[in-house]
Amino acid sequence: MMEPSAYLLLSGILFGIGVAGVVARKNALIVIMSVEIMLNGVNVAFIAVGSHLGDPTGSVFAFMVMTVAAAEAAVGLAILIAIFRLKETVDITELSVLKW
Amino acid sequence: MANFLSTIQFSDPYFSVLLLLAIALVMSVGFVFLSQALGPKRYDRVKYSVYECGVDPFTPASVRVSVKFYLVALLFILFDLEAAFLYPWAVLYRELGLFGLVEMGIFILILLAGLIYAWKKGALEWQ
Amino acid sequence: MAPIAIDAQALLQSTYSILPEILVVATALFVLFVDLILPEENKRVLCGVSIIGVALSLFAVFSMGPARISGFSGAVVHDGLGAFFEIVILSACALTLLMATGYSEWEGTHKGEFYSLLLLSTSGMMFMAKGTDLMTVFLGLETLSIPIYVLVGFHRNRMSSIEGALKYFLLGAFASGFLLYGIALIYAVSGTTKIPQLAAMLLDASLAGNPMFLAGAGLLLVGLAFKVSLVPFHMWTPDAYEGAPTLVTAFMSAAVKAAAFAALIRFLLLALPGMQPAMGKILWILAVLTMTVGNLSALRQDNVKRMLAYSSIAHAGYILVGMVSGDVLGGQASLFYLLVYAFMNIGAFGVVMLIAQKEDEGYDIGNFAGIGFRYPVLGALLTLFLVSLGGIPPTAGFIGKFYLFSAAVKNGYIGLAVIGVLNSAVSIYYYLRLVVYMYMMPAGAEAPAPRPPRVAFSLALCASAAVVLVLGILPRSVLEFAERSVLSLLM
Numbered sequence: 001m002m003e004p005s006a007y008l009l010l011s012g013i014l015f016g017i018g019v020a021g022v023v024a025r026k027n028a029l030i031v032i033m034s035v036e037i038m039l040n041g042v043n044v045a046f047i048a049v050g051s052h053l054g055d056p057t058g059s060v061f062a063f064m065v066m067t068v069a070a071a072e073a074a075v076g077l078a079i080l081i082a083i084f085r086l087k088e089t090v091d092i093t094e095l096s097v098l099k100w
Numbered sequence: 101m102a103n104f105l106s107t108i109q110f111s112d113p114y115f116s117v118l119l120l121l122a123i124a125l126v127m128s129v130g131f132v133f134l135s136q137a138l139g140p141k142r143y144d145r146v147k148y149s150v151y152e153c154g155v156d157p158f159t160p161a162s163v164r165v166s167v168k169f170y171l172v173a174l175l176f177i178l179f180d181l182e183a184a185f186l187y188p189w190a191v192l193y194r195e196l197g198l199f200g201l202v203e204m205g206i207f208i209l210i211l212l213a214g215l216i217y218a219w220k221k222g223a224l225e226w227q
Numbered sequence: 228m229a230p231i232a233i234d235a236q237a238l239l240q241s242t243y244s245i246l247p248e249i250l251v252v253a254t255a256l257f258v259l260f261v262d263l264i265l266p267e268e269n270k271r272v273l274c275g276v277s278i279i280g281v282a283l284s285l286f287a288v289f290s291m292g293p294a295r296i297s298g299f300s301g302a303v304v305h306d307g308l309g310a311f312f313e314i315v316i317l318s319a320c321a322l323t324l325l326m327a328t329g330y331s332e333w334e335g336t337h338k339g340e341f342y343s344l345l346l347l348s349t350s351g352m353m354f355m356a357k358g359t360d361l362m363t364v365f366l367g368l369e370t371l372s373i374p375i376y377v378l379v380g381f382h383r384n385r386m387s388s389i390e391g392a393l394k395y396f397l398l399g400a401f402a403s404g405f406l407l408y409g410i411a412l413i414y415a416v417s418g419t420t421k422i423p424q425l426a427a428m429l430l431d432a433s434l435a436g437n438p439m440f441l442a443g444a445g446l447l448l449v450g451l452a453f454k455v456s457l458v459p460f461h462m463w464t465p466d467a468y469e470g471a472p473t474l475v476t477a478f479m480s481a482a483v484k485a486a487a488f489a490a491l492i493r494f495l496l497l498a499l500p501g502m503q504p505a506m507g508k509i510l511w512i513l514a515v516l517t518m519t520v521g522n523l524s525a526l527r528q529d530n531v532k533r534m535l536a537y538s539s540i541a542h543a544g545y546i547l548v549g550m551v552s553g554d555v556l557g558g559q560a561s562l563f564y565l566l567v568y569a570f571m572n573i574g575a576f577g578v579v580m581l582i583a584q585k586e587d588e589g590y591d592i593g594n595f596a597g598i599g600f601r602y603p604v605l606g607a608l609l610t611l612f613l614v615s616l617g618g619i620p621p622t623a624g625f626i627g628k629f630y631l632f633s634a635a636v637k638n639g640y641i642g643l644a645v646i647g648v649l650n651s652a653v654s655i656y657y658y659l660r661l662v663v664y665m666y667m668m669p670a671g672a673e674a675p676a677p678r679p680p681r682v683a684f685s686l687a688l689c690a691s692a693a694v695v696l697v698l699g700i701l702p703r704s705v706l707e708f709a710e711r712s713v714l715s716l717l718m
Contacts, residue, residue: 008415015408022401031397038404045411053418061362061420063188065407067181068369072400074174075376079392081167082383092397199238213256220263 007048014041028083028092032076039069171223182211244298244305246291247284247313248353254280255346262339270337271328277342278324278683281349285317293715301421302360307715311562311708312356312489319482319569320349323474325687326577329680330474334586336381344374345478352486356493361410361420361447364490368406368454371486372399375479379471387587391470398453398463406450412443426497435502444502447494448509454487455543457513458520465524468536473586476532477576480539481569488546488565495550496558496716503553510551511643517544518650525657531579532590534657535572538616541654542568548647549631552638555713560634562709564627567615567698571624574691575612577684578605582677595661597670602677606665608692615695617658618651623698630706 014037021034043062050058149156189196189204196203218224242249257280258273265272293307303309323345331337351370358364376399380392414420416439417428429435449460456464468476495506521541528534546568549561582598582605583589599606615624628651635644680688698705 004415011411015404018404022397028393028397032400035397035400035404038401039407042404042407042411045408045415049411049415049418055418057362057420058414061410061414063184064362064366066184068366068373068403070177070181071373072369072396072403074178075373076396076400077170077174079376079380079389079396081170082380082389083393086384086386086389092393210256213259217259217263 004048004052008045011041011043011045011048014038014044017041026091026093028080031092032073032080036069036073039065168226175218175223179211179215182208240296241298243291244296245303245354245357247287247317248350248357250280250284250287251317251346251350251353254283255343255350258346259339259343262343265339270339271332273337273339273342274324274327274331277346278321280346281317281321281324285314285321288313288317293711295715297359301423302363303354303357304359305357307712308489308493308562309353309357311566311712312485313353315485315566315569316349316352316356316482318566319478319485319573320345322570322573322577322687322691323478323482325683326474326477326573326580329678329684330472330580332681333678334382334472334474336472336474341378341381344378348372348374348378349482352482355486356489358490359422359493361413361422364494365403365407365410367486368450368490369403371483372403372454375475375483378475379467379479381472381475382586385470385586387470388472389470391467395463395467402450402453402460405446405453409443409446409448409450412439412446414443416440416443422494422497429498429502441505444498444506445509448491451487451491451494452513455484455491455546456517456540457543457547458516458540461517461520461540464540465533465536468539469530469533469590473532473576473580473583476536477573477580480535480576481572484539484543484546485565485569488561492550492558492561492713493716496553496713507551507553510547511640514544514547514551514643515646517541517547518647519544522650522653522657526653528657529592530590531583531592531595531661534592534661535575535579538654538657539572541650542572542616544650545628545631545647548635548640548643551635551640551643554634554638555710555717556637557631557634558713558716559706559710560627560630562712563702563706564631566705566709567623567627567695570691570694571612571615571622574688574695575609575616577688577691578609578612581605581680581684582609584675584678592661592664593671595664596668597665598677599662599665601670605677608688609665610662611692611695613658613662615699617655619655621696621699623695623702626699626702 018034018036018038018041021037022031025031025034043065046058046062046065048058050056050061185207186204189200193200254277258276261276262270262273288310291305291310293310294305295307296305298304324342327336327342327345331341348371351367351372351374353367355364355367355371358367376392376396379395380389382388410420413425416437417425417434419425419428434440453460453463468480471479495510498506518541521537521539521544525534525537525541528537542564546561546564549557549559549564551557579590582595584594599610611622615622618624618628620626628647632644632647635641635647
């Protein structure tokens, strides 16, 4: 039986890298990629715990997360393309039609 | 000779891998020597460039990629995930029986609806 | 390996338990295909088809009643709470679609995608309200969010729309990450994602005190707080609400909030007995912050749409007041307020979009000057909705707030109730400011006339006004329905 704590640590690190990327990066494309890293960190946790418990829920959940991540990425890229056509930039600090 | 052959265990699962390796080695080395010996030799600039499927291997990194690629990539990733759901079903096909078949049929029909919609809207055209 | 037996009866029952959702999804797919064969000038039909689908689904909810039907091995359940929220969500969707008959004509959203996305988002909300497994809740949340991201950016040539969409998308995806990590941590500690099993395990103190579990529950709360825009997770709300097509803003403010609160109520009310000490305090702080920041920011707005966006944040705070104690009384008040809020807020947005004419600059408060006497019906309707939002009798908004704050007092949260009432008083200032503009300010020289509403649009406005008035005078039956819904959850 494998020990899930190491995998949980890995998932925490991946999630942290993703969060740091979202917070620190200005390029919207890289922000989307960072969100994907966060989701992959979550997947690692789900699969590790599921396999440790011998419970399929974890793996099934990981499948669902993958699907949702793909759909989210598709919509996100579409929005980015639309914004690039209007503004020729994907730098989120330059989006200021709406004041914060 | 007969004595040597009898020491090889043909039933060993790795024997076929060994055989494959041997054939691959003989063929690849053989072809290099054959083309060296038989082929005509005309050298020019293109022949000396690095081989990369006919694409120039050294271009500026910041080229513009056509937006059409994004569309195809998006459609690909969405329908590619369909396959991820088919695998677990295929593994448990017998246990799930008719229920699984019907369930998967509905799943694929909904995805098919999406594909037909994308097709009719012209997302698959490459103009 | 044991064979996975799924007998026909369980399958039928499962299908029956999600019948309203199936109807909505089927309508969404049907609309998508009718759109392909329909000529450009007849796109209006799509709106009608969508309304019929939603009406059928509402009919299914009513005929299924509040009986408890569990399906898909406990992943979804149709119970009183689910039925209540399905009614709220479907009503919001129906009102939106009725208003779409007019709005789509002016703003060019008579498109198959528009209606299809609206319906798919609705189905996601319904699944979220019925999900008893955190997986169902997550999938419902994403099924509602992804179409909404697209709908916010539907006017893709208007910078504010697409910018609002990007901000909403980035923060929404970020929040889903937190929600998911929370679920993963809960799963790692407890080994289950089913809410009733979690609630049973929580009665045992060792789980409720486990730091990893608390972290998981906290992250889950953060994820949901983003969706209902609780302060400090509200940064996206004003921008997304202001940028989105007004019709979508109206739908989002009512329906998304209802769905996310449904999941929150299900999780909190079931889990709270074991977690009350920690959770109660956090919710108290969130409620106070949300009410105060929402109302104070709304005070400074000259753009009516943005003002309503901040007011929507403040209302999330009021609704949260009912959940701090985690008992039936508070839950009932929250449910009632969510229902009332859907009608009064969509109604207010409906009148505002008739007067404003143009997206962006049309919503400046100056454009509303003099409307009250020149267009008495519109003026009276908007005044009614604003008065109800402010919580002045004899409207449903008053009754809702009264029950929320009295539930807080009865449970000993007197400070919370006082802060709520003070906030409510502040909010009356900015709602009445708009009324003053309508009735006391002279109209500008070239003030344009509001758009004449279509029949369906007027119907939606009248229905909202009727609900606001009737529930303001005779709230008893709906309050009882809300109470039974909350009780059905705890049984």
